[in-house]
Amino acid sequence: MELKDSEADAQFRKELRVWLADVVPSLPSPPDPRDRWASRRFDETWQRLQYDAGYAGIAWPKAHGGRGATPTEHLIFLEELARADAPDVGCGFVGQGHAGPTLIAEGSDEQRAEHLPGILDGTKVWCQGFSEPGAGSDLAGLRTRAVRDGDEYVVTGQKIWTSFAQVADYCELLVRTDPDAPKHKGITWLILPMSSPGIEVRELVTLQGEAEFAETYLDEVRVPVANRVGEENDGWRVAMVTLSFERGTAFVPEMLESLRLVEDLARLSERLRRGRGPAWEDAGIRRELGTVAAELDALWALTKRNVTRGESGTVPIVGGSSFKLYYADVRHRLGDLAMRVLDQAGLVLEDLPDLTVGRHVEGSLHAFAVSIAAGSSQVQRNILAERVLGLPKER
Amino acid sequence: MHFDLDAGQRELQSALTRFCHDLFPVAVARESGEKGLDRGLWRRLADMGVFALALPDSDGGAGLTVVEQVLAFEVLGAGLVPGPIVGSTLAAGLVEGASTGDVVVAAVTATDGPVLVPGLRDADWLLVLHDDRVELVEAAGIHGDLVSRPLDPTSPLTRLDAIPSGEVLLLGAASDALCRTASLLTSAALLGIARRTTELATDYAKTREQYGRTIGSFQAIKHMLADMLALAEVASASVHAAGVMLADTSAEAERAVAGARVLAGKAALHNAATNVQIHGGMGFTWELDAHLYLKRARLLSVSHGNVDAAAETVATQLRGALQ
Numbered sequence: 001m002e003l004k005d006s007e008a009d010a011q012f013r014k015e016l017r018v019w020l021a022d023v024v025p026s027l028p029s030p031p032d033p034r035d036r037w038a039s040r041r042f043d044e045t046w047q048r049l050q051y052d053a054g055y056a057g058i059a060w061p062k063a064h065g066g067r068g069a070t071p072t073e074h075l076i077f078l079e080e081l082a083r084a085d086a087p088d089v090g091c092g093f094v095g096q097g098h099a100g101p102t103l104i105a106e107g108s109d110e111q112r113a114e115h116l117p118g119i120l121d122g123t124k125v126w127c128q129g130f131s132e133p134g135a136g137s138d139l140a141g142l143r144t145r146a147v148r149d150g151d152e153y154v155v156t157g158q159k160i161w162t163s164f165a166q167v168a169d170y171c172e173l174l175v176r177t178d179p180d181a182p183k184h185k186g187i188t189w190l191i192l193p194m195s196s197p198g199i200e201v202r203e204l205v206t207l208q209g210e211a212e213f214a215e216t217y218l219d220e221v222r223v224p225v226a227n228r229v230g231e232e233n234d235g236w237r238v239a240m241v242t243l244s245f246e247r248g249t250a251f252v253p254e255m256l257e258s259l260r261l262v263e264d265l266a267r268l269s270e271r272l273r274r275g276r277g278p279a280w281e282d283a284g285i286r287r288e289l290g291t292v293a294a295e296l297d298a299l300w301a302l303t304k305r306n307v308t309r310g311e312s313g314t315v316p317i318v319g320g321s322s323f324k325l326y327y328a329d330v331r332h333r334l335g336d337l338a339m340r341v342l343d344q345a346g347l348v349l350e351d352l353p354d355l356t357v358g359r360h361v362e363g364s365l366h367a368f369a370v371s372i373a374a375g376s377s378q379v380q381r382n383i384l385a386e387r388v389l390g391l392p393k394e395r
Numbered sequence: 396m397h398f399d400l401d402a403g404q405r406e407l408q409s410a411l412t413r414f415c416h417d418l419f420p421v422a423v424a425r426e427s428g429e430k431g432l433d434r435g436l437w438r439r440l441a442d443m444g445v446f447a448l449a450l451p452d453s454d455g456g457a458g459l460t461v462v463e464q465v466l467a468f469e470v471l472g473a474g475l476v477p478g479p480i481v482g483s484t485l486a487a488g489l490v491e492g493a494s495t496g497d498v499v500v501a502a503v504t505a506t507d508g509p510v511l512v513p514g515l516r517d518a519d520w521l522l523v524l525h526d527d528r529v530e531l532v533e534a535a536g537i538h539g540d541l542v543s544r545p546l547d548p549t550s551p552l553t554r555l556d557a558i559p560s561g562e563v564l565l566l567g568a569a570s571d572a573l574c575r576t577a578s579l580l581t582s583a584a585l586l587g588i589a590r591r592t593t594e595l596a597t598d599y600a601k602t603r604e605q606y607g608r609t610i611g612s613f614q615a616i617k618h619m620l621a622d623m624l625a626l627a628e629v630a631s632a633s634v635h636a637a638g639v640m641l642a643d644t645s646a647e648a649e650r651a652v653a654g655a656r657v658l659a660g661k662a663a664l665h666n667a668a669t670n671v672q673i674h675g676g677m678g679f680t681w682e683l684d685a686h687l688y689l690k691r692a693r694l695l696s697v698s699h700g701n702v703d704a705a706a707e708t709v710a711t712q713l714r715g716a717l718q
Contacts, residue, residue, distance in 0.1 A: 001397070001398060001399065001400060001401065001404065001462055001635060001638070001639050002396060002397045002398065002639065003396060003398055003636065003639045003640065003643070004396065004643065005396060006396065009396065072396050075396075262713070263713065263716075263717055266710070266713050266714050266717060267717060270714075280714075283707070286706075286707060286710045287703055287706040287707060287710065288706075289710045289713065290653075290657070290705070290706035290707055290708065290709035290710030290711075290713065291657055291706045291709070293654070293709050293710065293713045294633070294650075294653065294654030294657040294658060294705075294706065294709045295629070295657070295658065297633065297636075297650070297651065297654050297709075298629050298630065298632055298633035298636075298654060298658050299629060299632075301398065301632040301633055301635070301636035302628065302629055302632035302633075304396060304398040304632075304636075305398045305399055305632050305635075307396075307398075308396065308397055308398045308399045309399055318624065318628055319628065321625070322624065322625040322628035322629055323629075325621070325622075325625045326625050326626070326628075326629045378618070380621070381617065381618040381621035381622065382614075382617065382618075382621070383621075384620075384621035384624050384625060385611075385617035385618065385620055385621045385624075386617075388624060389597045389617075389620055389621070389624060390597075390601070391597070391600065391601065391611040391612065391617050391620065392608075392609060392611060392612040394614065
């Protein structure tokens with residue numbers, strides 16, 4: 001058991017630090033996130049810099065234009081980006097984390113050649129058309145219909161939580177091609193160009209007051225059969241390949257951000273008063289700060305173990321789902337703690353003069369995204385109970 | 396980085412698990428509490444190398460590190476192995492005969508309040524861990540009263556009027572290191588309880604039937620078990636990482652060791668209590684072992700530190716790191 005970098009990993013980290021120290025300060029200041037197109041341009045600039053430096057597609061195989069980094073190098077990459085306060089992946093998230101890896105695993109040579117370069121250099125943006133109003137946790141219950149008409153599919157239905165749909169070039173779309181088959185057996189995976197006629201994108205405002213998501217309405221949208229990834233009615237399996245990428249290191253950047261939130265909260269607790277003294281002097285507050293920090297440290301250690309186990313090819317269901325379930329719980333308690341420390345300063349979703357509180361108030365609301373998205377905490381408990389502990393299936 | 400058990404470490408845990416299963420069934424812990432520690436079994440434990448894991452080969456040890464000690468204590472904790480195992484492990488190399496099991500050494504961390512020492516009844520020596528030093532006291536010279544109803548019936552408890560003083564064995568950094576090891580090995584035993592109670596509750600939920608179904612098919616039970624599993628899984632990452640950092644004498648070891656107590660203490664107490672609850676009426680009986688895990692967890696969770704003090708330590712380290 002070893003936590004230190006190997007010589008090669010230490011070298012990788014050192015080179016990355018040198019590059020980040022050079023490039024991050026040169027970036028323009030990030031635009032207002034409500035300006036979606038400006039955000040897209042900013043994300044593209046950042047991605048292009050990574051591309052030119054050889055860090056784009058960090059975990060993708062070299063044969064497909066990636067860097068072919070080991071899982072450990074990938075983790076170091078994410079750790080150092082957070083440490084350098086580098087921008088997050090932004091609107092490149094779906095392309096780099098989901099659509100690209102799916103095309104690498106299941107796409108045709110033509111599909112890869114057409115789409116992978118644009119994902120890597122940041123010029124093409126993807127969104128995800130999986131969930132529907134009636135298909136959330138039960139994703140396989142999706143009903144968006146695709147009817148074959150010659151060498152095209154005609155697609156009609158509604159998708160939800162399609163982040164970045166407002167600015168996306170493509171959508172990774174799950175459709176029902178056989179309504180009579182058992183629900184997992186009638187689904188097909190399509191590449192949908194967002195410029196196709198018949199698509200309407202409506203912004204969906206979250207409880208954080210931001211239009212982070214969108215609803216996407218599809219009205220007889222024609223998609224070439226050549227845009228199908230995998231076989232017709234085999235889309236569930238293809239989608240599971242995609243989802244398996246979502247449970248590995250997907251939460252690492254925001255978990256590292258959580259560690260910085262708790263550090264910042266410790267600082268704030270010395271400045272904000274609670275009763276007769278600073279909040280830090282309140283033993284209840286101090287213990288909860290220590291508890292949350294210890295738990296985030298533990299989750300970081302668990303991530304390292306998951307990544308180590310992933311190196312030898314074992315998919316750590318117990319580690320992945322335990323991480324997701326526990327992390328969501330810690331995020332909620334961190335949010336509650338922040339609100340206790342901030343007291344009335346927690347009543348605003350923006351910074352106060354001399355007091356950067358906005359990120360903590362936002363964070364307390366963001367906790368719900370963590371416990372609901374990518375397999376809700378209740379779904380994670382079912383996974384742990386049924387697939388790890390071997391308890392009887394729900395049905 | 397390779398943060399997972401290697402083949403030798405897995406073998407250590409499975410060999411020790413078999414050993415505990417064969418020689419230390421829970422009935423032995425019960426008997427040890429009532430009648431006294433079986434010195435023959437204690438020597439068998441020493442023969443397994445448990446106390447001498449981190450001693451150099453030249454001193455009859457295995458030449459391993461605190462990492463392997465942590466892994467061993469996880470198994471010993473899960474097995475409710477009786478006797479002052481932490482004390483005798485700390486004393487190996489310091490007190491003649493401790494590593495071979497010829498003498499039994501208890502250990503206590505000096506705190507304010509009533510002085511209650513587990514395992515002193517059966518011990519030859521007592522290690523007293525202070526903030527700045529470690530002292531050794533001969534047990535025969537200590538006057539105390541055996542508590543007639545200790546919370547944990549498998550761990551005899553002696554009440555003293557005051558912390559006894561003795562020969563100073565360690566000072567400074569060596570003393571600090573011993574105190575951290577004491578805390579972490581105790582946390583490792585707590586982790587073992589968190590894991591074992593998850594297994595016991597899961598096994599029971601798979602066989603117990605009510606309303607014509609196994610209770611493990613009810614989501615209310617399933618989700619309790621899933622939470623137990625996740626708590627133990629995250630705690631194990633924390634405890635193992637603290638072991639690696641302590642072995643590496645990392646600057647972050649103090650925060651990691653305290654963090655391990657927070658995680659392992661919470662996981663053990665929650666899981667042991669939930670195990671009682673899932674066993675229902677039978678869980679409330681003396682006959683069933685479920686209460687023994689809860690009571691041992693209570694004892695360990697306040698031995699060589701406690702969850703609240705550990706959380707304070709992490710908070711203090713967090714603030715220190717920011718300055």
